[in-house]
Amino acid sequence: MDLSLTEDQQTITELFASFFAKECDGEFVREAEPLGHHDELWAKLIEMGMVSMGVPADAGGGGLGLLDLALVAEVYGSSIAPVPFVEAVVAARLLAAVGSSGSELLASVVDGSTATIALRPAVDRSARLVPAAAVADIVIALDGDELVAVSQGASNRPTAVKNLGSGPVANVDLTLSARQVLAVGNEAQQLYATALLEWKALTASALVGLGREALRIGLQYVMERHQFGVPIGSFQSVQHRFADDATALDAAGLLARKAAWSVDEGEPDAVALVSQGFIFASEGAQRTAGDSLHFHGGYGFMLEYDIQLYYRRAKAWSIIWDDPRRELARVADALYGPVGAA
Amino acid sequence: MDLSLTEDQQTITELFASFFAKECDGEFVREAEPLGHHDELWAKLIEMGMVSMGVPADAGGGGLGLLDLALVAEVYGSSIAPVPFVEAVVAARLLAAVGSSGSELLASVVDGSTATIALRPAVDRSARLVPAAAVADIVIALDGDELVAVSQGASNRPTAVKNLGSGPVANVDLTLSARQVLAVGNEAQQLYATALLEWKALTASALVGLGREALRIGLQYVMERHQFGVPIGSFQSVQHRFADDATALDAAGLLARKAAWSVDEGEPDAVALVSQGFIFASEGAQRTAGDSLHFHGGYGFMLEYDIQLYYRRAKAWSIIWDDPRRELARVADALYGPVGAA
């Protein structure tokens, strides 16, 4: 066992951390609302290889594993940058995994196009609440028996719905754009399941990063803010809640990393671990952002303070997948088998 | 609306409060363990009319309503006296409600016999985990289609099981003692349901009393106990948890009283309110007893300190009924109708 980062992992996380530190502060995030997307920033990140690095080397990418990407996702989550990193990289890897049927689309992605993935199978040829769909060139969805990709030009992209996390979430009518079948049947199901697993793993890590930054913002505030003649960070009620939060986030970070690692390694408990990491990171991020916002007092609610950006996204990034208790039921399925299977 | 006690209510609660204050302290409770019953104390309470007061006047009792009894149950809960007050009074009222078929047994109860009630229908003629069954003369149970009473002599009372709450809980084989049918069919079901409703309402109030006393014990301890040169009750972490506990217990007390009142008044939401009062009082009592014990530090675990008596009973009195989440499902049934009924 070795919990330290490799040199490569350190290099790449520091690269993105310093990029975000320079290019994307709270003000920047706020200005990109309500759409929650910044084309120029995203173009720079694509240029840096943020998407292609996750594509296998034999498909022309950087060949990073899911754990490496999870470490980047932590950094991304801390910045809450208005770019669809998780969706784009997961969709790109999926296109690589489908083989020849996806090679043309993959090439366009490596070239700079943005793909995303619907988190739920389409119903009546419509995929609901797809993250990044309002800014994506390609939307991948499971449509009945088929795994399909629709290519939407700038003109027929769906409008984002007004949403809690100010993300470019949209409903996608799969009949409106050019539609291409990537895989069918069992293969389609399996590819799709793997992509969702990766999406959850990376989003979990992003939530860990988000939570850590929410904690940092909160700590800074309670050290600066004085009431009753002392910094409010000296009150035991503040200290103890942040201590619990920091502990939960550290545990969540370890669990999310282990989950991503277990997917890379093909460990038998990978599915359960990814779900657990996702749930636990969601809880940690939400609680920390909530506490941090609460300790800001009235300032926490002002749109011009950053912490509200984190509070809203902590919840939105979690539930855009599902009710955490439904996800807990899936953990049970993974651990104990589905009901009635025995 | 009037939330104050009537003069009669004040008189009766003070009567029992001063009795318990004189006759039953923590030491007394401890010495009655593990059986959790004290014959002499119970005899005195029966003598005082603690059971018969709950029997309708036309059946020779004191005719108190459920709300009155709930107020006494609060006092009883505070004392955690080793006597089966809730079971005995509920069973007595049930015997009164069945009419002539129960009149002989009722007479014996008014005369000093102790009855109890099985909280779950019997399975294979056996009633499991019946509170007070190890010390009761009469056990009432729903046995298939029939509501029955078995009269167990001192010689064929079942042995108490070793249990968390040190209560005289036992499994009752309904074939071992003289068995008498009190009611059958729909009538049996309804009588039984009412008795369980009353049991829950009174146990909820007992749990409120238990929680309040656990709080009082904890407050006294944190004022006396000094660490770092100050009473530990001056630490914010202690204060804030007890403030939350006190608030929850006050709310639980009001809810439990309203629930009992609503049964007396035949309010349409009585069933939901009783379940809610039970769940909420359970949570409040458990959390308060847990916090109080925790703030005792190592002393909380010593058998010779009283708080552990409360901690164990807070949980045991709750779950001897059921998993609180299953009870929450019954709240939903009461509020929204059972699933598939529409």
Place this chain on the structure above:
Amino acid sequence: MDFRMGEKSDEFAKEVADFLDEHLTEEVVMEAHETGTVHNWGFYKAMADAGYTRAAWPKEFGGQERDPFEMAALSDQLNLRHAPTDGSSVTLMICSTLRHVGTPEQQADIIPRGLNGEILICLGYSEPDSGSDAAAAATRADRDGDEWVINGQKMFTTLAHEADYVFMLTRTNHDVPKHKGLTMFLVPMDAEGIEIQPVHTMGGERTNITFYNDVKVPDALRVGDVDAGWGVMRVALTFERGGSMMGQSVRLVRLVEEWAKENLAPNGRPWIEDPLVRERLARANMLNNAGALLGLRSADLFNRGELPGVEGSMSKLFSSEKFLAICEDLVDMLGPEGVLQHGEDDAPSAGWVEHAMRHAVVTTIYGGTSEIQRGIIAEHGLGLPRTRKSDRARNS
């Protein structure tokens, strides 16, 4: 002991419901939602005309002399219908305060206009460096003959942009312990030197920062004695405490119950048959019932001529914390659909759950944070010793 609200309350509730059917139009509700200004002059005036602004007031003020349970019924109805009463309730609170501590002239001038729905008064307690520690207020008022000159800045002066007066805490004495050098004023918002800067919040509400530069206020608008402002503010607080959020929570849970009964889950059955939906709604319903009783206990105390102190803190603490917990839980329950905001056609419960969550957090802050309430309960309710560092600050 009787838990029925009583015939008087029930009848009044019906009367108010009819009133709201007529006057609380969808437009009124939506305007408040969209602008974040939770006040509507027309609705305020209609409330006044119906006598509801003075419902609890004595006959000499043209009041209806309604008891605390009728007032609870009024408040329930307003909450259930999402009526925009932020402005009127603060104004009426200050009118009540003036009735106790105002000069005869202030009472004659201000109270009737408040009760008639003609003026709005906002609060000027918080400052950039004093929130929970309100007594640390630094905005200064300096005497200049028969006038006072006010300089400083106030935070969260909600509705200042609509208000006629700000009820303001100022420092008039710098040489005494902080609680003893404060004075209250009713500052006219049209005075020279006031600047209002809008502040928009996560909950969609608009509030303000207000700046005061050499604002001149006649001594006649001082409320209470010089340097006795802390006492005046405490009187005002007694009319605020016990502000329960359970009414908002009841409204929300009803909306979600309706949604769950009327909408189908993927399995083709109504959501209300889903175990996770049922458990959550049953629990929310339980918490609402418990919290409502804490609020009614305060009403019961008022009704017997007692002042709820700790009881009010318990009600505020419990109702705001549970309201927030319920909101966060119900948003989870909705899963992905929970992100949709009001205005999206297919948002469950018209997006009000999402909106309530963004709003609920602030209820654990304003009117005394949860931490302040817990401190009050611990000290005054449970008899635990002071823990706050303010001890030292106060004595220094």
Place this chain on the structure above:
Amino acid sequence: MDFRMGEKSDEFAKEVADFLDEHLTEEVVMEAHETGTVHNWGFYKAMADAGYTRAAWPKEFGGQERDPFEMAALSDQLNLRHAPTDGSSVTLMICSTLRHVGTPEQQADIIPRGLNGEILICLGYSEPDSGSDAAAAATRADRDGDEWVINGQKMFTTLAHEADYVFMLTRTNHDVPKHKGLTMFLVPMDAEGIEIQPVHTMGGERTNITFYNDVKVPDALRVGDVDAGWGVMRVALTFERGGSMMGQSVRLVRLVEEWAKENLAPNGRPWIEDPLVRERLARANMLNNAGALLGLRSADLFNRGELPGVEGSMSKLFSSEKFLAICEDLVDMLGPEGVLQHGEDDAPSAGWVEHAMRHAVVTTIYGGTSEIQRGIIAEHGLGLPRTRKSDRARNS
């Protein structure tokens, strides 16, 4: 980054499992359970003979030089099987402390006997008036030539009735700040003037109060310098910190999983198909996984030659609080059957859930309460300012 425990650990785990199959008999486990004395001399000796007492020790002590992950595997196996190691683990902790701060004579005398499973050492830190505030110890040691005379009382001297020594914190200087007047001793339990009073606990464990009346101890048994006891105790603490309860929790959840698979609910299906059972076990499993990683992080730090400080506090805090929460939740899940204690034939999971709940509460107390751990995390991990009143106490 690699999350595999590694081949060495896996092999060692198997070896230990085989050892436990042979030596950890049902009788050994049940004796500890029934007497509350969580120590067994025979098992301790067997552990020593197998080299496990010195598993982490260097070759010069006959040790196996196992790395922190192998040690984690050892600890896992012992926990999973409920081995009675309270006595041996404290003894070995003191041996480690002596290795760093003991005299050559103490090292030569005590360490081998500890590693051989021949002696038991218990802890004498807590007193009636000093628990979390250990530095307030009042038990005094007064010099008398080449001896010290000890007078006082210690609380929670667990296993004192089996022990050969008590590792004791005493006050030797009354004229300096409280942390600076303490000295540590290894007091032989057969010395004259020691009285042991048994204390029985809610968790079924036996501990003791010990009284010391003019107990004479040679200076040779002083550990560390005079008045330097606080530093010695801190060395001992570094060997204790990070004590994770997750292993106990893993054992418990496995037992309940087995119960749920093997027993039928009233509907005739295995309990493991019940949604409320599934959700609870899935959650408990998640918390165990998260907590185990916090523990392994400490091992990883040790493995790289670093000392886990805040990380150890996090592991202790999380694992004990979650262990307790899991126990309370699983007891709820069992409903009425959850009241049944070990020894009742039909108790689910042989009553171990009920037992674990009564035991788990104390894990949030001993080895530093949750409040103490949160304070350490806040101060040393998050850089927040000291809040404890001890500041003033310490400086006074």
